[in-house]
Amino acid sequence: MFRHKTGSLSEELQVVAPSKLAIENVSKSFHTTTGKVLALDRISLQVNEAEFVCIVGPSGCGKTTLLNIIAGLEKPDSGRVLADGKPIISPGRDRLVMFQESALFPWLNVLGNVLFGLKLKPQLTNKDRRDVARYYLELVDLTRFERANIHELSGGMKQRVALARALAPNPRVLLMDEPFAALDALTREQLYGDLQRIWKERKKTIVFVTHNVREAACLGDRVLLFSPNPGRIQEEFLVDLPRPRDINSVDLAGYSSKIMRSLKSFNAERAAAKP
Amino acid sequence: MRRFLSVIIFFAVLLLLWQWVFKAKIWSPVLVPSPLRVWNYLKGAIADGTLEQATLITMRRLLIGYLVGIIGGIPLGLLTARWTLFRDTLGTTALGLQTLPSICWVPLALLWFGQTEAAMLFVVVMGTLWSVIIATETGVRNVPPIYRRAALTMGSKRLHIWFKVILPAALPFIVSGMKQGWAFAWRSLMAAEIFVTILTGFGLGQLLHFGREQQAMEQVIGIMVVIVVIGLLADKIFFSPIERFLHHRWGTSQ
Numbered sequence: 315m316f317r318h319k320t321g322s323l324s325e326e327l328q329v330v331a332p333s334k335l336a337i338e339n340v341s342k343s344f345h346t347t348t349g350k351v352l353a354l355d356r357i358s359l360q361v362n363e364a365e366f367v368c369i370v371g372p373s374g375c376g377k378t379t380l381l382n383i384i385a386g387l388e389k390p391d392s393g394r395v396l397a398d399g400k401p402i403i404s405p406g407r408d409r410l411v412m413f414q415e416s417a418l419f420p421w422l423n424v425l426g427n428v429l430f431g432l433k434l435k436p437q438l439t440n441k442d443r444r445d446v447a448r449y450y451l452e453l454v455d456l457t458r459f460e461r462a463n464i465h466e467l468s469g470g471m472k473q474r475v476a477l478a479r480a481l482a483p484n485p486r487v488l489l490m491d492e493p494f495a496a497l498d499a500l501t502r503e504q505l506y507g508d509l510q511r512i513w514k515e516r517k518k519t520i521v522f523v524t525h526n527v528r529e530a531a532c533l534g535d536r537v538l539l540f541s542p543n544p545g546r547i548q549e550e551f552l553v554d555l556p557r558p559r560d561i562n563s564v565d566l567a568g569y570s571s572k573i574m575r576s577l578k579s580f581n582a583e584r585a586a587a588k589p
Numbered sequence: 590m591r592r593f594l595s596v597i598i599f600f601a602v603l604l605l606l607w608q609w610v611f612k613a614k615i616w617s618p619v620l621v622p623s624p625l626r627v628w629n630y631l632k633g634a635i636a637d638g639t640l641e642q643a644t645l646i647t648m649r650r651l652l653i654g655y656l657v658g659i660i661g662g663i664p665l666g667l668l669t670a671r672w673t674l675f676r677d678t679l680g681t682t683a684l685g686l687q688t689l690p691s692i693c694w695v696p697l698a699l700l701w702f703g704q705t706e707a708a709m710l711f712v713v714v715m716g717t718l719w720s721v722i723i724a725t726e727t728g729v730r731n732v733p734p735i736y737r738r739a740a741l742t743m744g745s746k747r748l749h750i751w752f753k754v755i756l757p758a759a760l761p762f763i764v765s766g767m768k769q770g771w772a773f774a775w776r777s778l779m780a781a782e783i784f785v786t787i788l789t790g791f792g793l794g795q796l797l798h799f800g801r802e803q804q805a806m807e808q809v810i811g812i813m814v815v816i817v818v819i820g821l822l823a824d825k826i827f828f829s830p831i832e833r834f835l836h837h838r839w840g841t842s843q
Contacts, residue, residue: 378772385742386742387738387741387742403746405741405742406744407742407743409742410742411738411739411742413735413738413739415735416733417733417736417739418739419736419739419757419758420758420838420840421758421760421836421838421839422757423758430740430743430745430753431743431744434743434744434745434749435744463838463840464840465838465839465840466840468815479743483743483744491595503775509632521831
């Protein structure tokens with residue numbers, strides 16, 4: 315059948331329906347030199363379409379493991395994860411990941427990196443791919459840098475390229491693993507704004523992992539507090555504030571101190587319980 | 590321009606020094622010929638075609654053997670990086686044989702292939718292959734796992750990951766292995782050509798050897814200069830641009 319190539323570009327740039335995620339009874343343990351660690355202990359969790367969920371917790375609480383399982387990069391020992399009712403068994407580009415370190419490919423320039431995922435979509439022409447890539451580079455405000463090498467970019471710019479690369483194949487879910495942890499405060503603040511704007515524009519379901527409580531309160535519709543060993547959801551907070559939110563706002567401080575108190579009380583309890 | 594000038598001056602001084610040593614008659618003119626005699630030898634060898642022919646023969650041996658070594662070495666290196674079985678067997682073999690100076694292959698090659706092109710090719714391949722295998726394996730094993738994971742999430746699979754992620758990510762290692770392989774191959778070929786007369790064609794090494802037999806020092810030095818120039822050109826024309834590109838892309842220069 316004759317394909318109308320001209321139609322595919324606008325099709326490609328359409329906002330796709332975000333996924334609904336269902337995590338059902340997921341457990342995962344690791345063997346380390348100090349013994350067996352239960353990274354995730356029967357975690358159950360629903361993430362709604364276009365919801366922004368932040369998972370916050372101390373390091374080693376299994377939050378990254380959960381993200382990897384949703385991405386399909388790791389398999390749970392038991393339980394399962396469903397995306398729109400279908401079980402996740404392998405990585406797929408409807409769920410893209412943005413890693414803590416940029417994970418950009420140094421042998422490609424900025425445009426080449428954003429094109430990487432698009433080249434795996436056979437239905438697009440090369441021109442379409444470039445147009446799509448440029449659209450996302452504009453979205454993250456990096457149009458001028460499409461020919462730049464990765465090492466020439468600042469940390470914040472690298473993460474913006476990584477965001478464009480993750481958005482370009484038009485996923486339904488965006489999984490973010492402490493993407494701003496290595497950046498300075500000022501750059502981070504700007505990226506909070508960018509991310510909220512892009513999330514609103516592109517309507518993605520986002521699961522965002524962080525150890526920064528304030529960041530979680532700023533970005534999430536919902537904040538899940540994880541506790542380590544065994545990894546469990548300790549508490550859940552709804553953040554009912556208008557967007558775009560400013561990380562420095564007083565209202566936000568109220569939420570983040572509430573989460574922080576809960577985190578600290580848990581740590582204190584645990585310290586007391588130890589012999 | 591200033592850099593170019595300083596290079597010119599440096600070599601001019603070197604030549605003058607040589608001329609002075611010759612003039613001062615510290616050593617016999619048979620052992621230290623004048624720069625002019627060496628130049629005249631080279632002019633003559635170019636004019637009668639011996640130099641061109643010898644260079645072509647040597648370069649053909651080198652390039653064919655080198656290409657075979659690379660084309661074989663990179664896939665074998667990928668195998669050793671991918672499967673433990675290959676790492677324990679082929680990888681260990683490569684590591685061991687790489688420590689063997691490749692000139693040590695010459696006696697074996699002569700007994701197997703006789704005084705033929707095949708013997709020379711064999712020596713060049715042995716000089717290249719092991720370095721390329723080891724460098725490829727090291728390169729692949731040094732690729733940060735996060736590249737693979739990122740590619741997986743974007744829908745890249747098996748072969749696509751190998752060709753579009755692992756190989757390019759390992760490229761700096763592979764290129765340095767290719768450079769080392771080139772050095773080994775070039776040295777062992779020269780040694781082999783000096784060491785044995787290959788009946789199928791006289792290369793640069795043979796000219797060097799004949800120079801010694803005839804006590805024609807101007808020929809010995811002239812051919813040595815040619816060998817140095819070829820080595821320099823290979824570096825400047827082939828390896829330097831690749832390395833410059835890698836440094837530029839990866840941001841590893843100085």
